[in-house]
Amino acid sequence: MKRGLTAAWLLLLFSIPLWMTDLYVLHVLIITGIFIIAAMSLNLLLGFTGQLSLGHVAFFGIGAYTTSLVSLGFQVHLLPDRLVTLEPKPAWVGVLCAILMAGLCGWAIGRISFKVRGAYFVIVTISFAEVIRLVALNWVELTQGPMALNNIPPLRLGVPGIFEISFLRKPANYYLVLVFAIAAYVLIRRLVHSRAGRAMIALRENEPLAASVGVDVTKSLVLATVVSAAIAGAAGALYAHYVRIVDPDVFLFIYTVTMVIMVIAGGKGTLAGPVVGGLVFGLLPESLRALEIRPEVQWVVYGVLMILVVYYLPEGIVPAVRDWWRGRQQAMNGSTPGAASAEAAG
């Protein structure tokens, strides 16, 4: 039953470009998919270890910039008399570098900020994102600053001259994002069901207790940060090769907020939560576009929704629906105890 449901979902997701001919819809789905990957990576930290990364867009942007710079090549004066040159590399090398670079930054941030608990990680990540934005804006020789990096080549896979796919058109990009999203989902799922993942969840639930049974606190948290940052970096790399232009605005705080609200609303600490939340908040602005509301109004609504979700749906959509479903099944089986609570939850 469960396996059949998964197969049906996959069939639906893979068949969309075959019957959906509206390219704008595909575009929205691609961008939503990229954000869902980023939201899944944030959920690994926020949902499974309980650490809120408010600078997650920094890892996303680092991924986007790294892959763009590697695939475009650059010349930069590290010291006034020392010129460092990088010849353009294939785009897939750029994507790998992006994942490594974002993971490395995640490691550094984790090492520094997990010396202390609580609000520190939040504050360090949020200021890290701001500093990276300032670097992208001011290091014009490397990043072109506000002029942006243009003409980023699309991703190409295969053996040159024999067989090569170029991810230039929308259906191809849709499949690329879908495959990356499934890979990220499977990776996170395996991680949280592994020994290391159970350690992370134990830390979220009760840190002193987890430490007392031998969980290496800092190591587990840093591991989660590295994996999470690397996946966010991959999402950023996909974004760069899809839209093919990257400017310092990729570091805007509002994107982090979007990811946070996707995770919170969908259900933090559940595997499906960021996917559901991502679909809702990725597609909602597009469906509201007909109403011609201003972006400020949209953000006000997002802010208020975030507060309301914390008050009235603290577990998120996915657990609420799951409870409701279980309650309904119990009610149908004749046993009533779950029904009352299910109605309350629904």
Add this chain to the structure above:
Amino acid sequence: MDQLLQHGLNALILGGTYALLGIGLTLIFGIMRVVNFTHGELYAFGAYMMYMWVMVLGVSFLLALPLAVLLGVALGAAIEIVLLRRLRGADIDTTMLVMIGAWIALQNLQQLAWSGVAKSIDSPFPSSPLVLGPVSVSWNRLFVFIVALALIAAAYALINRTKLGKAMRATFQDREVAALMGVDINRVHTATFALGSGLAAAAGALLGPVFVVYPTMGDLASLKAFAIVILGGLGSIPGATIGGFILAFMEELGAGYVSSGYRDAMGFLLIILILIIKPTGLFAQKERIG
């Protein structure tokens, strides 16, 4: 040398308002255990209220300042009563999420109300600077510095000399015992949040006429306040005061001698240095709360 003196003077004057921001934030964290992400929005709110009174309604500058601060106090009290009171006893992450939501909503409401265009506020002070030997300072900045120092002194007096301040300090040390001793915790929390918000609004109302007023000005103010508070130790008021001046000196010297583009990155540098060297901050009063 003259240049160094000038940078030092600028930093000293900026440091006063940074200290106001830091004290407000550390007070709220220390007493309420709330990471207040709306702090920067209160700062922006103070600046916009100053703009409203002076430029739109034509109230005199010296009257507009206390009015703007009072409105900040009122908004702070409202946020505490409406959003935070029902979260008493919730964990720090839950309140953090609510405050982030409030931050986004407030910032965009301000943008809706005042549009995204930066505004400037006329000040009544003479535009020719006051020249003191090798250095000079504008009258407006001097006024900002003096008012900031007066407000810092008033905040200290309120916390250390009044009955309300005593209740705040008791709540800071142990909420349950304070409640047992008859302290009205709800009142203390509302007063704390209102006071902290008022200090942030005062910083905004003071700096608004010096710089320009724009909707996202609060973001940097929040980040700087966080840096100041981490530097001084979360919950430490003397730490936040000194931290404000240290950050101002770092920014001023960094902008003057390294690169002005990275001026606002100094706060982050400061956080990293502190976390590497002395993670508890310079003046932490008790152990870190997670």
